[in-house]
Amino acid sequence: PVRTFETVSKYGEVIVQADQVANVMRRAFHNLRNGRPGPVIIEIPSDVGGHEVPEEALNYHPPKRSPQSPAPGDIKDAVKLLLNANKPVIWSGMGVLMSKASEELKELAELTEIPVYSTMPGKSSFDDRHPLALGAGSSATSLPARTWLQESDVLFAVGSSMTQTSYGQPIPSGKVIIHNTESIEDLNKDFSVDVGIPGDAKLTLQALIEEVKAQIGESGRKDQTKVAAEIARLKETWLADWSQILKSGETPINTYRVIGELERNLDKVNSIVTHDAGAPRDTIMPFYTATVPHSYIGWGKTTHLGYGIPLMIGAKLADPDKFCLNFMGDGAFGMSGLDIETSVREGAPITTIVLNNGGMATYPGGYPVANELFGTTRMTGDYAKLAEGMGAVGITVTQPGEIANALKQAQKLNAEGKTVLLDIHTNLEARRSNFA
Structure with a gap:
């Protein structure tokens, strides 16, 4: 396993004898706390895992972080x-x-x-x-x-x-x-x-x-x-071009209207928000206002669809007092949606917004063969019912005027210890703030 994870970890080592535990873990935590951030992999073979560790091998002093000063x-x-x-x-x-x-x-x-x-x-x-x-x-x-x-x-x-x-x-x-x-x-x-x-x-x-x-x-x-x-002048000009979309009353609901409601209805300082890969990332990134450090978690260069749910479960466990929300598409939900049950079982109540638009919003218009052969714009699902089947609260939103109340309800339910999924019926919005 250590070699398997070489490309996605910064350090790896195998404990081959029980008396190596202290030395291996010292090196592991030194690498974890210093240099480029990244995961460390320690492999314990099954036959070694059952051995008793000698008492003298437990004389362990955890290494500290040693930040490098600039010249x-x-x-x-x-x-x-x-x-x-x-x-x-x-x-x-x-x-x-x-x-x-x-x-x-x-x-x-x-x-x-x-x-x-x-x-x-x-x-x-x-x-x-x-x-x-x-x-x-x-x-x-x-x-x-x-x-x-x-x-x-x-x-x-x-x-x-x-x-x-x-x-x-x-x-x-x-x-x-x-x-x-x-x-x-x-x-x-x-x-x-x-x-x-x-x-x-x-x-x-x-x-x-x-x-x-x-x-x-x-x-x-x-x-x-x-x-x-x-x-300020440039921001005003930019938002003037997008303000009507962010407040759109169209149905199916415009994706940017959902983002606009997040802006208006979340306590930004006491929330942690993340996107999912693909269209949700590129629609929300420019418009959501991040405030204090770690109030937004940005990712997505190489990470798979669906990472938002487990990421927010981790955020909730790390900071239980924060309202933790992930903003994902129905395609992404198909990759990790069953982790809603993990959130319920572990008592880590999060809110998941599923943009239920029946397709992968990154693809319409640009991938006609994929659409025809693989149905990338013909996905279906009642995600609120799926959430309920896993012990969460499912809320279906079909009208723009329902979003604000659904968000307020989700925050209240999360505070009461209940995981929430908002199944919001949206359009396949293709516009991006990319100045193409």
């Missing part, structure tokens, strides 16, 4: 480039969340008046309500984000692998790139980097803040630019 010279070079740029942008990745560096990111952005774009895994690392927030993106994003990513001359990526992917926003050539990552293998991988800063995101941001203050003073550039006003 001072790299910090000076990075700050000089950022302060001399005409239109810089910060690209915030998941490493900001993992190193608990959102406050430092906010301080740097405010000190320099540099706007922040959040990657899909980095969504919620920077409060989307902040005047310097450009928003987040998958292959779809906001107009402010698209504009700054296209027009910026200097891009500072923090806590990001900067892996090129069709599930993220493109970075045009010709930019000066400053790249911070915990994994040195990511530097110069997909982009030529002008200043590479291997190290912990939090320590890097702290060093940058001190260097900015050293170069231009304690107050930095606060309130000295028109960046926030330009972001």
Whole structure:
């Protein structure tokens, strides 16, 4: 099994003798807590698993995390480039969340008046309500984000692998790139980097803040630019084009109306929301407002359809006081829908929204042969009844005006310990905020 999981784990080892337990687990937790985040695999053969562990082998001291500090010279070079740029942008990745560096990111952005774009895994690392927030993106994003990513001359990526992917926003050539990552293998991988800063995101941001203050003073550039006003103008223009869709009264219900109701009816600070792969990811990513760290979980580069349900079960177990909701299609539900029973059985009440549109919304129009041969737009199911059969509460929504009450009911039922599935009859919405 260790070799089987080599491509999806960062470290693996086999315990072949009982007296190896302490040494193996020390190495395992060291690798788990340091470097690039990722799973560690420890294999215990069945014959070894039944052996007694010698008492002397239990003299175990758990290893601590040892974050790497950035080199001072790299910090000076990075700050000089950022302060001399005409239109810089910060690209915030998941490493900001993992190193608990959102406050430092906010301080740097405010000190320099540099706007922040959040990657899909980095969504919620920077409060989307902040005047310097450009928003987040998958292959779809906001107009402010698209504009700054296209027009910026200097891009500072923090806590990001900067892996090129069709599930993220493109970075045009010709930019000066400053790249911070915990994994040195990511530097110069997909982009030529002008200043590479291997190290912990939090320590890097702290060093940058001190260097900015050293170069231009304690107050930095606060309130000295028109960046926030330009972001607000672009956001207003963008939302004006989408406002009618987000409030649409059509039936079947427009997918974006569901997203609009989530915006209006969730306590964002006390909720954890995720999308599923495919159409749900690209429809919700630009429009849902993430607030505090980990209030949104972004994923989907290589992960399978249906991951949203088990992901939210895990989130609920980790933070039981939060309202945990996943936003998925009926195709995704077909992959992992039976895990609703796991949520019920384990006492981890979550809410699942199933966009019941009878098909895979990514495909209409573009895959006529697949539609004809494999019925990708001819799926059926009463998902509310399926949920009830597994011990959850199923609520069917067929009219736009019913969504808000269903969401309020779901929050109340979750608080009472009941898992909820909202079976919302939606359209096969093909529009995306991708500026194609």
